[in-house]
Amino acid sequence: MTTEPRLVEVRKNVLKQNDIIARALRERFREAGVLAVSLVSSPGSGKTAFLEKTLTLLQGRYRVAALVGDLATENDAARLARSQAPVKQILTGTVCHLEAAMVQNALEGWDLAQLDFLFIENVGNLVCPSSYDLGEDLRFVLLSVTEGEDKPLKYPTIFNSADVAVITKSDLAAAVEFDEALARRNIQAVRPGMEVFKLSAKTGEGMSEYFEFLESRRARSRAASAAAK
Amino acid sequence: MHELSIAMSIVEMAQEESERQGNAQVMAVHLRLGQLSGVVKEALLSSYEMACEATPLAGSRLLIEEIPVEVFCPTCDGPRMVDSIQWFCCPDCGTPTPTVLHGKELEVVALEIRE
Numbered sequence: 001m002t003t004e005p006r007l008v009e010v011r012k013n014v015l016k017q018n019d020i021i022a023r024a025l026r027e028r029f030r031e032a033g034v035l036a037v038s039l040v041s042s043p044g045s046g047k048t049a050f051l052e053k054t055l056t057l058l059q060g061r062y063r064v065a066a067l068v069g070d071l072a073t074e075n076d077a078a079r080l081a082r083s084q085a086p087v088k089q090i091l092t093g094t095v096c097h098l099e100a101a102m103v104q105n106a107l108e109g110w111d112l113a114q115l116d117f118l119f120i121e122n123v124g125n126l127v128c129p130s131s132y133d134l135g136e137d138l139r140f141v142l143l144s145v146t147e148g149e150d151k152p153l154k155y156p157t158i159f160n161s162a163d164v165a166v167i168t169k170s171d172l173a174a175a176v177e178f179d180e181a182l183a184r185r186n187i188q189a190v191r192p193g194m195e196v197f198k199l200s201a202k203t204g205e206g207m208s209e210y211f212e213f214l215e216s217r218r219a220r221s222r223a224a225s226a227a228a229k
Numbered sequence: 230m231h232e233l234s235i236a237m238s239i240v241e242m243a244q245e246e247s248e249r250q251g252n253a254q255v256m257a258v259h260l261r262l263g264q265l266s267g268v269v270k271e272a273l274l275s276s277y278e279m280a281c282e283a284t285p286l287a288g289s290r291l292l293i294e295e296i297p298v299e300v301f302c303p304t305c306d307g308p309r310m311v312d313s314i315q316w317f318c319c320p321d322c323g324t325p326t327p328t329v330l331h332g333k334e335l336e337v338v339a340l341e342i343r344e
Binding site for chain 1: 230231234235238239242243246250256257259260265266267268314315316317318325326327329335336337338339340341342343344
């Protein structure tokens with residue numbers, strides 16, 4: 001005998017497992033007073049150069065560390081390690097994005113209280129990383145001047161999921177006739193009010209405004225952490 | 230392409246629920262999919278078929294309800310639907326609208342089962 005089908009309510013977030021781990025990570029970052037910043041962008045937009053410059057310039061004044069995700073090769077970790085900061089490569093194999101559990105595993109054995117900044121470089125991809133919360137305090141989306149001003153309109157979901165936009169390779173802007181005003185308009189269209197920095201990791205142009213921002217956000221998260229204790 | 234791993238999570242969730250319901254046969258899974266979830270409907274549908282293969286859910290259907298992006302307009306003081314996800318502003322008054330109320334959903338809402 002076959003009965004009629006019936007409906008059973010479930011109401012469960014498909015990424016619940018990831019979100020639970022991400023929440024726990026965010027709580028750990030807050031307790032340790034470390035500012036966690038993740039970087040997303042398409043491949044080749046300058047994430048690693050930007051991060052290497054960031055680590056090198058912050059090193060000495062602050063305690064910094066980085067996790068870097070790639071499908072294969074440890075090349076990026078080797079590049080970043082030149083900054084002398086602790087760096088760990090996360091190899092994702094065939095997975096096109098980082099998930100909170102990968103970050104959690106990579107942090108095993110690290111004393112977060114000994115850090116001021118933790119950077120997490122995602123796999124180069126403007127689609128998949130948008131669905132996964134990594135527990136980061138801030139998500140930076142990078143856009144290089146060579147990619148074209150309409151990237152935000154082509155990938156609105158990832159730009160909308162980010163907190164800060166960074167226009168990279170500004171030293172090449174003139175050569176590729178980059179229309180900065182248009183790029184900024186497109187960023188604001190998909191994420192109104194988003195903070196935007198334009199800089200060059202190569203020449204150092206624009207890096208100081210960006211560092212001021214990082215420092216003020218770190219001070220803010222330190223204060224929140226102290227208030228919670 | 231992360232739709233396959235998402236489809237596998239959906240199948241796993243549905244299987245757990247069907248076990249709770251006395252191993253009932255799952256005919257369909259109802260899913261709410263936001264326009265800003267970062268998941269592509271067509272890719273998810275074909276991934277779902279693959280993920281079901283050789284599981285008790287083989288042959289079941291994935292029914293997707295697409296959730297448009299709803300934002301809060303501070304000028305109109307209320308929820309509004311954006312005309313396009315390339316333009317986050319109020320369709321009535323043009324105010325930029327950073328606050329997203331709906332559109333990020335990726336949620337299994339119900340199962341259609343047969344005992």
